[in-house]
Amino acid sequence: MAQEPLHIASEFPAPSVEDWRRLVDKDLKGKPFTALQSQLEGGLSLQPLYTQQDAAVAPPEPPGVAPYVRGTQALGLTEGGWVVCQEYSEPDVTQAAEAIRTDLDRGGWGVWLHLGDTHGVRVPDAEALRRLLAHAPLDATPVHLEPESDPLTAAQHLLHVAEQTGVSRAALKGSLGVDPLGILARTGSLPAGLDATLSQAAPLVTSLREAAPGLRVLLVSTRAYADAGATSVHELAWAIATGVAYLRGLERAGVSPDVAARSVQFAMSVGGQFFPEIARLRAARLLWSKAVAACGGSPEAQAMVLHARTASTTKTQRDPWVNILRATAESFAAVVGGADSVSTSPFDEALGTPDASSRRLARNTQLILRDESSLNRVADPAGGSYYLEQLTQDIARAAWTELRRIEALGGMERALTSGDVARVLEETRAARDKAVRTRRLPIVGVSEFPHLGETPVQRESRADAATAPATSGPLPLRPARVAEPFEALRDASDRHLAAHGARPRAFLASLGTVAEHTTRSTWTANVLAAGGIEPADQHGFADVADAAARFQASGAQLAVISGPDALYPEWVPALTAALKSKGARAVAVAGRPGDHEAAFRAAGVDVFFYAGADLFSLLSSLHQQLGVA
Numbered sequence: 001m002a003q004e005p006l007h008i009a010s011e012f013p014a015p016s017v018e019d020w021r022r023l024v025d026k027d028l029k030g031k032p033f034t035a036l037q038s039q040l041e042g043g044l045s046l047q048p049l050y051t052q053q054d055a056a057v058a059p060p061e062p063p064g065v066a067p068y069v070r071g072t073q074a075l076g077l078t079e080g081g082w083v084v085c086q087e088y089s090e091p092d093v094t095q096a097a098e099a100i101r102t103d104l105d106r107g108g109w110g111v112w113l114h115l116g117d118t119h120g121v122r123v124p125d126a127e128a129l130r131r132l133l134a135h136a137p138l139d140a141t142p143v144h145l146e147p148e149s150d151p152l153t154a155a156q157h158l159l160h161v162a163e164q165t166g167v168s169r170a171a172l173k174g175s176l177g178v179d180p181l182g183i184l185a186r187t188g189s190l191p192a193g194l195d196a197t198l199s200q201a202a203p204l205v206t207s208l209r210e211a212a213p214g215l216r217v218l219l220v221s222t223r224a225y226a227d228a229g230a231t232s233v234h235e236l237a238w239a240i241a242t243g244v245a246y247l248r249g250l251e252r253a254g255v256s257p258d259v260a261a262r263s264v265q266f267a268m269s270v271g272g273q274f275f276p277e278i279a280r281l282r283a284a285r286l287l288w289s290k291a292v293a294a295c296g297g298s299p300e301a302q303a304m305v306l307h308a309r310t311a312s313t314t315k316t317q318r319d320p321w322v323n324i325l326r327a328t329a330e331s332f333a334a335v336v337g338g339a340d341s342v343s344t345s346p347f348d349e350a351l352g353t354p355d356a357s358s359r360r361l362a363r364n365t366q367l368i369l370r371d372e373s374s375l376n377r378v379a380d381p382a383g384g385s386y387y388l389e390q391l392t393q394d395i396a397r398a399a400w401t402e403l404r405r406i407e408a409l410g411g412m413e414r415a416l417t418s419g420d421v422a423r424v425l426e427e428t429r430a431a432r433d434k435a436v437r438t439r440r441l442p443i444v445g446v447s448e449f450p451h452l453g454e455t456p457v458q459r460e461s462r463a464d465a466a467t468a469p470a471t472s473g474p475l476p477l478r479p480a481r482v483a484e485p486f487e488a489l490r491d492a493s494d495r496h497l498a499a500h501g502a503r504p505r506a507f508l509a510s511l512g513t514v515a516e517h518t519t520r521s522t523w524t525a526n527v528l529a530a531g532g533i534e535p536a537d538q539h540g541f542a543d544v545a546d547a548a549a550r551f552q553a554s555g556a557q558l559a560v561i562s563g564p565d566a567l568y569p570e571w572v573p574a575l576t577a578a579l580k581s582k583g584a585r586a587v588a589v590a591g592r593p594g595d596h597e598a599a600f601r602a603a604g605v606d607v608f609f610y611a612g613a614d615l616f617s618l619l620s621s622l623h624q625q626l627g628v629a
Contacts, residue, residue: 042233050386067289071338072303076379083341085110101135116148126157138167145177173214175265185224188475198249216265226269227479229429237402241412261292261301270330271311281337283396308339315350316483319445323347352459419474437616446483450529493532503534507556510539511563521562524590531619548578562590573603586625
């Protein structure tokens with residue numbers, strides 16, 4: 001007997017958003033609805049629920065159709081997948097060439113070269129570039145250049161190498177990396193000026209448009225902004241503003257916007273906010289399409305060619321193995337967002353020159369995403385998600401607003417040289433630094449779940465590890481990783497260990513039963529370890545004298561009292577006095593003191609640890625009291 005299908009949903013009335021909202025308001029018990037929203041950098045908010053009504057009024061165009069929100073190819077990346085395009089910046093040509101050979105032999109498709117004496121491979125002439133690319137056949141390998149200075153010389157070197165090796169220009173693929181504003185942001189100098197550089201590049205753009213259609217002359221790289229702490233919105237807006245500046249400069253040099261737009265390659269960093277990063281890459285294609293259209297470019301010229309790299313600013317030197325997870329998530333976001341090529345950084349990039357093992361892990365991350373997770377078999381995986389469709393529009397609107405502000409200032413070059421970009425980055429870094437110091441932005445392995453006894457990963461120091469040269473102006477932009485504040489505390493702890501044979505230690509006096517103190521004591525031990533202070537937990541005290549005697553026997557100079565709030569009024573004043581009498585240089589209490597703060601401080605408490613406090617500053621003050629340099 002055939003069974004009738006059971007349609008459970010049809011037996012119940014369809015709930016409306018208003019019905020849901022009434023239930024949510026009831027459960028919030030007087031709290032504002034905004035309590036369910038998550039704030040993003042750039043002034044955006046994530047809502048707790050997205051519906052069809054929240055998404056775009058009209059369904060987005062299919063992939064391959066302007067404005068290319070869903071990708072520039074009709075079938076997405078299903079015809080072979082994205083280009084696994086690793087990046088190389090080892091100063092030594094021979095070492096970098098061997099890394100290129102290994103990657104191309106084992107799954108890599110493309111090559112992205114950082115060229116320069118300070119921050120990249122040292123390639124003074126075409127012969128050095130030929131040796132660097134000895135294992136990368138130019139007729140089969142997309143090659144992208146990103147020079148730190150003199151971009152037209154590097155471009156001519158690549159064309160000369162192709163001629164020397166008998167490769168026709170029609171067979172070349174990649175980009176020549178002419179990015180004058182990117183060089184200005186990174187180095188603080190652009191001797192020839194923007195207009196002069198673009199005028200010199202104009203004949204190359206015109207000649208290669210027909211002779212080498214697979215080769216893009218201009219590059220818009222946001223590396224300098226991303227590494228200096230730009231939000232996703234600012235990075236996107238400044239990328240489009242830079243592209244617009246290049247279109248205008250080339251037009252003044254006699255190149256039409258249609259031809260110029262087809263000669264621009266974009267390269268953007270992908271950070272740790274998974275879904276917003278996907279939405280930003282989709283928004284980038286939308287905004288570039290709109291900008292090119294406004295300049296008179298055809299729909300075909302509006303298609304963005306986008307390279308995505310995993311962000312440097314999110315990587316850590318401490319517990320660097322976590323970087324493998326960070327890079328995996330960032331690579332995943334780049335692919336889902338529709339990047340044409342992706343570079344996954346080795347997990348040890350913040351420590352120095354990556355070794356063969358870390359390069360293999362980075363390369364295989366993309367191969368697994370492609371060949372085992374099959375991400376290349378779906379066109380626009382993000383398409384149709386109300387959340388991502390709306391978030392794409394929100395990021396695009398916010399970036400367009402910032403783009404208009406930059407245009408009102410006089411364009412991207414003016415924004416850089418006037419110090420406007422540096423000012424915005426300073427404000428952004430301050431806000432992000434505050435989030436890191438208070439652990440509202442947790443960093444696994446550094447400010448959260450640190451491992452004081454970890455075995456350091458040793459790597460050869462890079463030649464570019466020095467800080468940016470001093471300058472009297474707002475440029476160059478200074479790179480900064482988010483983990484640096486807490487890593488500085490760990491570095492100080494390591495120096496103390498080397499000099500004295502032991503790390504700074506804390507006697508963690510846990511009051512009450514294990515059930516009463518374990519949550520707070522565990523949290524406190526985690527905070528202390530994040531500052532490089534080794535916690536030694538003690539509990540089950542008979543009385544204040546017993547606790548003080550155990551502290552004296554421990555040899556520690558710092559005591560931290562942790563336990564349930566109810567025990568604090570009775571224990572803290574007397575125990576603090578006893579600990580100080582036994583030689584404690586500093587006494588801290590875990591938890592908010594509330595109305596007892598004055599009494600506790602009068603008893604000698606120096607520091608209060610609690611969620612939301614500036615833990616970095618508190619730990620720094622303890623370092624000073626403990627004599628940690």
